[in-house]
Amino acid sequence: MTSTDLLALSAARRWDIYGPVHKGLRRAHGAMAARLGSADYAADLRPLLADLRAHLEIAGQHLAHEEDHIHAALAARAPDAVATLQDQHEHHRARFAALQAAIARVEHGAAADRPGLGRVLYLEFSAFVAEDLLHMLHEETTTWPLLCALFSDEELMTIEQAIVASLSPDETIATMRMMLPAMNPEERTGLLTGMKAGAPPQAYAAVIEHAARPTLPRAEFAELERLGLAA
Ligand SMILES: [Fe+2]
Structure with a gap:
């Protein structure tokens, strides 16, 4: 995928199934990384950790929505294209488990250990953000052009509407x-x-x-x- 190809798809105003939600995730990842970096780990951390857990839940739901709707549709027309995406999602899930463990260590750690445990949590989250930024880049520069080649805009909109309809x-x-x-x-x-x-x-x-x-x-x-x- 070259920038010229992406420009052509954008100029043709093909349905951008990944772009807006990925922009939201990137912004929220950055905001959460900044909060984890500037937090006082000696203070009451409950609001921050609750927001972090909510953020990870949304990130996990996003993976499930892509799998249930986009990957399922893609598998029917390009079975080989799904494996890489699925591997990256499984890697994210392993990272989520490590993050949940890091959150629990901050919550239950001795007061003297919390600044160090907070630093570990911050770095663990930064690793997730780094991986997810690359994963979303892959989806927007490799998977999206493939989706545009295999599906009409009407079909892509129908897939997206099914995701929207599945939300509480x-x-x-x-x-x-x-x-x-x-x-x-x-x-x-x-x-x-x-x-x-x-x-x-x-x-x-x-x-x-x-x-x-x-x-x-x-x-x-x-x-x-x-x-x-x-x-
Ligand atoms: Fe994804």
């Missing part, structure tokens, strides 16, 4: 909190326009109040209001 209301809000501030204005407007047209009004209002309003800078939320998308 809480998962939808958590995912939107991650994605909306990470997207560019055009992507955000496109997503919310489609959601407003297709979702029940109460569900759309919940996304605006619990995901868009608390996470977007004031000027970007004002732009949604100007476009009639803020309610």
